[in-house]
Amino acid sequence: EQIRKGNFEHFMQKEIHEQPDSLTMTIRDHLKTIRRSRRILFIGCGTSYNAALAARPVVEEHSGIPVTMEIASDLLDRQGPIYREDTAIFVSQSGETAYTLEALEYAKSNGALCVGITNTVGSAIARGTHCGIHLNAGCEIGVASTKAYTSQIAVIVMLALALGVDSLSTQQRRNAIMDVLYNLPSKVRDVLKLDRDMKELAALLMEEQSLLVFGRGYNYATALECALKVKQVSLMHAEGIVAGDMKHGPLALVDETLRIIVIAIRDASLNKQQSVRQQLKARKGRLIVMCTEGDAEFMCLIEHCLQPMINIVPLQLLAYQLTVFRGFNVDQPRNLAKSVTTQ
Numbered sequence: 041e042q043i044r045k046g047n048f049e050h051f052m053q054k055e056i057h058e059q060p061d062s063l064t065m066t067i068r069d070h071l072k073t074i075r076r077s078r079r080i081l082f083i084g085c086g087t088s089y090n091a092a093l094a095a096r097p098v099v100e101e102h103s104g105i106p107v108t109m110e111i112a113s114d115l116l117d118r119q120g121p122i123y124r125e126d127t128a129i130f131v132s133q134s135g136e137t138a139y140t141l142e143a144l145e146y147a148k149s150n151g152a153l154c155v156g157i158t159n160t161v162g163s164a165i166a167r168g169t170h171c172g173i174h175l176n177a178g179c180e181i182g183v184a185s186t187k188a189y190t191s192q193i194a195v196i197v198m199l200a201l202a203l204g205v206d207s208l209s210t211q212q213r214r215n216a217i218m219d220v221l222y223n224l225p226s227k228v229r230d231v232l233k234l235d236r237d238m239k240e241l242a243a244l245l246m247e248e249q250s251l252l253v254f255g256r257g258y259n260y261a262t263a264l265e266c267a268l269k270v271k272q273v274s275l276m277h278a279e280g281i282v283a284g285d286m287k288h289g290p291l292a293l294v295d296e297t298l299r300i301i302v303i304a305i306r307d308a309s310l311n312k313q314q315s316v317r318q319q320l321k322a323r324k325g326r327l328i329v330m331c332t333e334g335d336a337e338f339m340c341l342i343e344h345c346l347q348p349m350i351n352i353v354p355l356q357l358l359a360y361q362l363t364v365f366r367g368f369n370v371d372q373p374r375n376l377a378k379s380v381t382t383q
């Protein structure tokens with residue numbers, strides 16, 4: 041619609057007349073609108089959905105606004121309610137995913153403020169949203185999203201801080217998060233040194249049929265994303281499970297043949313995760329426990345809510361090494377496309 045002349049004779053003429061609208065869009069205080077919204081919805085598919093899930097607790101904590109998560113296709117299937125008072129945030133690396141794009145049209149037609157978080161300037165989602173944030177993560181070629189995932193979480197954390205109230209009571213926590221955010225690249229560089237260990241672990245796991253990944257709290261999304269990466273590229277069955285749900289089904293699978301990764305990083309969920317670990321061990325599950333090196337010291341260095349950006353990295357390496365060992369195509373997994381532009 042934007043590229044038609046409408047009732048004007050020339051584009052220049054049309055664009056001169058558009059300035060009241062274009063200026064309104066430019067100077068509008070979108071942050072203020074988001075702060076006033078009744079609800080924030082994160083909408084995406086696959087890894088982009090997982091990234092938003094990883095950052096949800098930070099948005100809830102700092103904005104104080106209820107946050108709901110929507111897989112784009114499911115939202116459309118249900119025609120879930122969206123209101124004018126909602127802010128819908130569309131997370132998409134490519135900015136072209138068909139379901140996410142259709143969900144955007146749906147949210148717009150319901151009057152919600154639509155925000156895009158994409159890694160592709162000029163993409164359909166970047167163009168179609170009212171405002172947005174560019175990840176600036178650089179071009180991502182591999183079908184399995186990796187660096188876009190951590191950048192998506194970082195951007196949502198920054199958005200959460202921007203939405204929060206900068207008061208005396210919140211200052212210490214906000215500053216701590218900002219400090220850690222700035223140091224994140226060096227922390228990621230540290231965990232990348234685990235490449236060799238992940239290769240050894242992959243050699244151990246390469247013949248397995250199935251892998252369960254238990255996470256909770258800030259690392260619930262890490263478990264989902266690890267399982268998605270493993271199944272997507274190494275073609276091994278993997279399932280990410282929120283550990284609190286263990287006794288409601290997954291525990292039945294556990295025996296001496298099943299490989300299980302338990303993410304038991306030192307954070308607010310550690311005690312509960314230790315108990316999960318014991319119960320899985322009692323059922324003779326073959327556990328690989330992901331824990332914090334030099335616990336106490338590390339605990340002071342990194343805000344718990346930022347750990348998902350660190351913790352996923354060795355698991356990405358594991359998925360990569362598993363794929364190489366199993367002889368599958370790392371960059372172009374079978375049946376999958378980088379950008380899913382059809383439904």
Ligand code: AGP
Nearest residue numbers: 086087088132133134137184185
């Ligand atoms: C992730 O490794 C996959 N490439 C896939 O799940 C992807 O995240 C999903 O298709 C969404 O893509 P988007 O971020 O480009 O919208």
